[in-house]
Amino acid sequence: MARRSFIAGNWKMNKTPDEARALALELRAKLEGFKNCDVAVCPPYVSLAPCVTALRGTNIAVGGQNLFWEKAGAYTGEVSGPMLAAAGCEYVIIGHSERRQYFGETDQTVNRRLQAALNCNLKPILCVGETKDERQRNVTEEIVRRQMDGALAGFKPEALATLTIAYEPVWAIGTGLTASPAQAQAVHAFIRGLLKAKFGASAAEQLRIQYGGSVKADNARELLSQTDIDGALVGGASLVAKDFDAIVRAAK
Ligand code: PGA
Numbered sequence: 038m039a040r041r042s043f044i045a046g047n048w049k050m051n052k053t054p055d056e057a058r059a060l061a062l063e064l065r066a067k068l069e070g071f072k073n074c075d076v077a078v079c080p081p082y083v084s085l086a087p088c089v090t091a092l093r094g095t096n097i098a099v100g101g102q103n104l105f106w107e108k109a110g111a112y113t114g115e116v117s118g119p120m121l122a123a124a125g126c127e128y129v130i131i132g133h134s135e136r137r138q139y140f141g142e143t144d145q146t147v148n149r150r151l152q153a154a155l156n157c158n159l160k161p162i163l164c165v166g167e168t169k170d171e172r173q174r175n176v177t178e179e180i181v182r183r184q185m186d187g188a189l190a191g192f193k194p195e196a197l198a199t200l201t202i203a204y205e206p207v208w209a210i211g212t213g214l215t216a217s218p219a220q221a222q223a224v225h226a227f228i229r230g231l232l233k234a235k236f237g238a239s240a241a242e243q244l245r246i247q248y249g250g251s252v253k254a255d256n257a258r259e260l261l262s263q264t265d266i267d268g269a270l271v272g273g274a275s276l277v278a279k280d281f282d283a284i285v286r287a288a289k
Contacts, residue, residue: 042074042261042288043201043245043268045100045162046275047130050081057084061091063278072096074268074288077128078275082116089125100128100162103136106146106153118157129159130270132188134166134207144187151188151200160199162247162270163188165228169208177206178227185231194236201245202228203270209250211272218259218266221248225265254283261288 052060057080068076079100080088088099101124105115121129131154132147147163154161165184167177181204189196204224206216216224225246232241248260249270260266268288274280 040243040245040267043077043247044074044281044285044288045077045079045128045130045201045203045247045268045270046281047102047133047249047270047272048078048080048084048276049102049135049272051276052080052084054084054087057081058087058091060276060278061088061097064097064281065092065095067278067282068095068097068285071285074285076285079128079130085121085124085126093125098127099125100130101126101159102130102133104129104131104150104153104159106149108157118153118159122157122159127160128162128201129154130162130164130203132184133164134205134210138207144184147184147188148190152191155196155199158199160201162201162203164203164205164249164270166205166207166210166250172206172208177224181224181228182231185228189235192236194240197232197236197240197244201247201268203247203249204228205249205270207250211251213251215251215253215256215260216248218263221260222263222265225263229265252284254280254287257284257287 077098077100079102101121104118108117131150136142165181167180171180229241245267247268247270248266252269252271253274
């Protein structure tokens, strides 16, 4: 079945509110009227509002980069799902490897965040992927299986309807090293197989799996042409309007 491609930009800890507004307006101009795939940008929390305003009425959605599972309360420094939704977010990235690596994110906390995102109708982008050491030790599938099982524990097939998975090999993030299209396709097919076994063929066939890790204008087309690669989660190249535009246009 045909899945609609989905390209998302993860701006990470880049772009002040003014810089974010400027980039959003540049993207708006470049992608005016573009409808061939779904597009989203995920700026830092403080830059969400200017992006939501700049992109209102366009086909470019806005997402958060994380959320906390409680709705409100004494959790200094945290931002909740209902807050992101109220700020105009449609999507939220959950379990990015940088959160796992630097901020103590575990499969269990990813699971709670994912549940919280679905509870307030945010569309989650769940990130999974192995480190360089894990790839070299040949345990990529084992790691991805553990991350998927942990993140999706207790979920019903309906939960997959608005979920996107991003396969992001940690060794390819921000390093300029990209998984080859064949390497990426193999893990994407593995992920779809896991979903099929757990949630059934129909839910698995409909779910979009993005690839992330040094996606650039010049490697996007080949990656995105793979059967089970339904889009990209783009870091560095999403900070440059012309590069992100080129990646969006390379989508199936
Ligand atoms: P990158 O980041 O494109 O800069 O490698 C991707 C990501 O971390 O989502």
